[in-house]
Amino acid sequence: MSNDAKQAANPADPQQPPSQADISAEIAEKHQRYREGITAGAPRSERVETDFLPYRSSLLRHPTKDLHHVDPETIELASPAFGHRDVAEVEADLTIQHSGEPLGERMVVTGQVLDGDGRPVRHQLVEVWQANAAGRYIHKRDQHPAPLDPNFTGTGRCITDENGFYRFQTIKPGAYPWRNHTNAWRPAHIHFSIFGSAFTQRIITQMYFPGDPLFPLDPIYQSILDDDARARLVADYDHDLTTPEYALGYRWNIVLTGTKRTWTEPEDAE
Amino acid sequence: MSAQRLPATPGQTIGPFFGFSLPYDGGEDLVDRSHPGAVRLHGTVFDGAGVPVPDALVEIWQADERGEISTEPGSLRRDGYTFTGFGRAATDGAGNYQFTTVEPGRIEGSGLPFFSVVVFSRGLLDTLHTRIYLPEHSAEFAADPLLRALDERRRASLVATREADGTLLFNLHLQGDEETVFLDFD
Numbered sequence: 001m002s003n004d005a006k007q008a009a010n011p012a013d014p015q016q017p018p019s020q021a022d023i024s025a026e027i028a029e030k031h032q033r034y035r036e037g038i039t040a041g042a043p044r045s046e047r048v049e050t051d052f053l054p055y056r057s058s059l060l061r062h063p064t065k066d067l068h069h070v071d072p073e074t075i076e077l078a079s080p081a082f083g084h085r086d087v088a089e090v091e092a093d094l095t096i097q098h099s100g101e102p103l104g105e106r107m108v109v110t111g112q113v114l115d116g117d118g119r120p121v122r123h124q125l126v127e128v129w130q131a132n133a134a135g136r137y138i139h140k141r142d143q144h145p146a147p148l149d150p151n152f153t154g155t156g157r158c159i160t161d162e163n164g165f166y167r168f169q170t171i172k173p174g175a176y177p178w179r180n181h182t183n184a185w186r187p188a189h190i191h192f193s194i195f196g197s198a199f200t201q202r203i204i205t206q207m208y209f210p211g212d213p214l215f216p217l218d219p220i221y222q223s224i225l226d227d228d229a230r231a232r233l234v235a236d237y238d239h240d241l242t243t244p245e246y247a248l249g250y251r252w253n254i255v256l257t258g259t260k261r262t263w264t265e266p267e268d269a270e
Numbered sequence: 271m272s273a274q275r276l277p278a279t280p281g282q283t284i285g286p287f288f289g290f291s292l293p294y295d296g297g298e299d300l301v302d303r304s305h306p307g308a309v310r311l312h313g314t315v316f317d318g319a320g321v322p323v324p325d326a327l328v329e330i331w332q333a334d335e336r337g338e339i340s341t342e343p344g345s346l347r348r349d350g351y352t353f354t355g356f357g358r359a360a361t362d363g364a365g366n367y368q369f370t371t372v373e374p375g376r377i378e379g380s381g382l383p384f385f386s387v388v389v390f391s392r393g394l395l396d397t398l399h400t401r402i403y404l405p406e407h408s409a410e411f412a413a414d415p416l417l418r419a420l421d422e423r424r425r426a427s428l429v430a431t432r433e434a435d436g437t438l439l440f441n442l443h444l445q446g447d448e449e450t451v452f453l454d455f456d
Binding site: 046047048049050052055057058059060061062063064065067068069070071072073074075076078079080081082083084085086087114116117118125127128129131137138139141142153154155157189191193199200202203204205206220221223224228229230232233253254255256257258 | 274275276277278279280281282283284285286287288289290291292317318319321323329331332333339340341342343344345346347354355356374377379380381384386388390391392393394395396397398399415416419420444445446449450451452453454455456
């Protein structure tokens with residue numbers, strides 16, 4: 001935690017961690033600059049901003065040089081194969097990993113993994129991890145004084161089906177505090193790790209829940225400057241997916257970058 | 271790019287607490303140490319202040335020694351015989367990662383062989399892609415579409431060092447003077 005505390009120092013006064021107001025003002029400035037750019041004709045940005053001051057841990061960990069554009073080679077256009085040899089069906093149910101029922105709001109999350117052309121990503125690995133209903137991770141470095149749940153670990157895996165669908169049953173995670181700034185709280189989220197049909201599509205991201213009041217305050221969520229792009233990380237509540245007297249249903253689709261099999265483009269196209 | 275392309279879901283940081291979930295037994299061992307072509311690939315992940323990053327995750331994806339790309343599942347539960355081409359290693363408390371693997375061979379119709387690499391860490395909001403080339407191929411670097419576009423110093427950030435015992439050393443610098451060249455495929 002000492003690293004987090006150090007990086008959370010307020011540039012104006014290194015002894016004092018920034019306040020939520022400081023962080024919110026920094027976020028507002030970044031977003032305003034982005035909107036002004038769009039108004040002036042700059043292209044929209046679909047990606048997360050890796051150089052994002054309000055998220056203090058990013059300061060020393062983002063590349064400062066431009067990413068180097070390159071045409072992917074054969075190995076990068078392929079992807080490791082995963083299957084039922086790797087993942088058992090029961091690993092998609094985070095509520096049955098112990099002898100008892102975990103505490104909290106039981107939920108299902110399902111959706112389709114698609115490539116940029118709308119094609120389903122079949123038979124690929126989706127991994128999730130999350131805090132429990134009280135907002136506590138089982139990770140030994142999580143010092144948040146909320147209870148661990150002996151019936152909940154918070155890790156799951158599944159393989160997408162022939163139409164690219166994944167499905168997990170779990171418990172809705174709680175919000176949890178962190179040390180980015182004073183009174184910093186992460187909105188409830190589930191971490192997702194996804195493989196595509198090309199290794200270039202590898203992504204780790206976070207799924208959020210609709211209507212979370214912590215959204216405007218969170219420098220990680222707000223590191224995506226574009227409103228539409230940011231909203232893509234929020235699942236939809238789906239009452240048709242909700243099962244009576246059992247679990248709430250959320251739907252969240254994931255779109256990977258195109259497969260980059262650029263057969264229609266000449267060698268040097270960028 | 272076609273007009274109907276769907277906008278991609280943005281990335282978010284792996285955060286600090288993936289250690290109980292993503293790393294798995296055997297993740298670092300693409301082959302057994304007793305494999306005749308086994309090589310140790312290792313290094314340290316550094317931040318922009320030159321401080322090792324103890325909470326990073328490094329993944330490699332590669333062809334086998336003959337340049338064949340595996341289509342076999344089993345990376346998560348290795349059987350000790352099947353080469354799947356994928357490895358995953360979390361950095362330790364000193365920022366070090368290591369894999370036991372084989373050197374990738376030349377893939378038919380493709381350029382110089384390399385390890386394809388992704389790195390994630392707390393503080394890093396998006397996936398970073400890079401490549402690890404082998405130092406023995408230096409005579410061909412000038413003809414490689416990626417390496418020929420880089421000045422010597424930047425190019426060096428993509429080439430492993432061969433240590434005296436045959437080990438491959440490759441450090442990742444997320445930021446700074448020695449910043450690793452990270453790739454964009456879009």
